Amino acid sequence: MQTTKKFDAIIIGLGKDGKTLASALVKQGMTVAIIERSSSMYGGTCINIACIPTKSLVEQAKKSVNYAKAISKKDD
Known part of the structure; x- marks a missing residue:
């Protein structure tokens, strides 16, 4: 028996x-x-796979790493 939901x-x-x-x-x-x-x-x-580099930058910011160093580590 098939049930229909609207x-x-x-x-x-x-x-x-x-x-x-x-x-x-x-x-x-x-x-x-x-x-x-x-x-x-x-x-x-984004939350699953696409924004990983951004998340890396946020973590570096929490550690007070300067911008240039954080950018260089974003793909690690």
Whole structure:
């Protein structure tokens, strides 16, 4: 037996934009379904794989490393 569910909105992808949009729609009283193909990419590309050099720079800043030295270490 097949069950049908109805939603006011369906969002494809659970990246930052998808989460932000889903939250805004729910706050407006809408029902929302989110479809994400990857079980390991929660939160979008940046938080998972794309912004690693930036995160390295932040860590260097916490250690009070100067900018030039931090840039040279960003790909380590």
